[in-house]
Amino acid sequence: MLNIQDPTEARKIIRNNQYDKQTAGTASQYVQGNVCILPSKYSANFATFCKKNPKPCPLIGLGAKGDPKLRDLGDIDIRTDVPKYRVWKKGKIVDEPLDIKKYWNEDLVTFILGCSMSFELPLIEAGIEIQHIKNNTTVPMYRTSIDCKPEGQFLGKMVVSMRPLSTKDTITSIEICSKYPSVHGAPIHFGNPDEIGVKDIMKPEYGDPPISFKNNEIPVFWACGVTPQLILEKSKPDFCITHKPGCMLITDKLNSDLATS
């Protein structure tokens, strides 16, 4: 873990290719983002796809065509400021570089989508124990049977993350997360996993399996920022770049600034 709480300092290390792992816990007061970079011919449809599916794909930043800077989110150069990238051609990963200087071109458009780390901090501050954080594992994530609303070539199923919670903490987490619509908002489901097409709660498709469900704990599901990667895999644009899951873009925006009230 990169235990640096200042976002500028953290990005400096990442920018110099001195850190290539997950960013959970780094600059934890600050918003981290999922990254999707696409050729401009896809950008109108992808932007609309995000707008139509705000729970899995909450758009928090958008770069100008050909501009690697994201001034609204901080002193950011998207070519270097992510610990590890994925380069995709027609839905297949062809490279996982530490920077994308050699892939960048004047036609690319950058999309930054909100991430669950921004709501986990206020949950913890409200006294809710988050199992995967306590156990230092990756949150379990599942493919569901829920269709995203399609736009042009962009379509596919929603991915969800899951946290085991008591009934009381489920209610509190819905109350808190509903104030954070730009980072997935309130959970989309709780209880019976089968209702959203999750067959085996102990076998997530991404991340680590849950440790256990205590006494009265139930599974609580949030729309997940891994969804767009599944959409890109299925929609097969000629070319695109994303972050490697877990290796997020660290911004200068405070999580608390995302709260709607």
Place this chain on the structure above:
Amino acid sequence: MLNIQDPTEARKIIRNNQYDKQTAGTASQYVQGNVCILPSKYSANFATFCKKNPKPCPLIGLGAKGDPKLRDLGDIDIRTDVPKYRVWKKGKIVDEPLDIKKYWNEDLVTFILGCSMSFELPLIEAGIEIQHIKNNTTVPMYRTSIDCKPEGQFLGKMVVSMRPLSTKDTITSIEICSKYPSVHGAPIHFGNPDEIGVKDIMKPEYGDPPISFKNNEIPVFWACGVTPQLILEKSKPDFCITHKPGCMLITDKLNSDLATS
């Protein structure tokens, strides 16, 4: 049902003792209140009790000692403006009059507490079907094992109201109700009734039994404004006056003004 949507008009009829039944659906855009009137020697403790138990006892209005007017809530005279009252002596009901002119005195203090009708309207507007409203029955209410936080002589268990909802509607109702802290706020529990000491969901202690639980519906429980009557029954003040359950005070305050954001 008194189908009048203007609160002043509705109160005029009630004031003239021309209506003595429940007020559900009357002036439905406006806040209705639970009423507790106590001798001044109890008022400090009861006010603190309400402040300590905001979910069952959300204080939305407080009269000056001896003053039957509640100017903050509208052109209200608490001696005449409730369809039916209950007069209590040492925890027992001794009268159910249409007005309390003969009981009023210079030592009484009026407390008005928020009521679930204020959050049911935004739930319906969000497309959620409320079973007891659709079937024109009274919401089922249950005594629980949850202790209110005591203050002086005021203590006892919380009463909850229950509405059967799908998982999806449960999440939406938590999101909406968390914006209405002054009318019981978010539900306090859902799912297993036994966890809060409710033994038989089909046998509520107050109101009508639920009709049924459809497919994926679960019981969702809100703190209930009947709680203070149970507290008064148990705490046995020498003398007090309440409304008869269901026969609420209609105010000039809009429900929408209660939303926190």
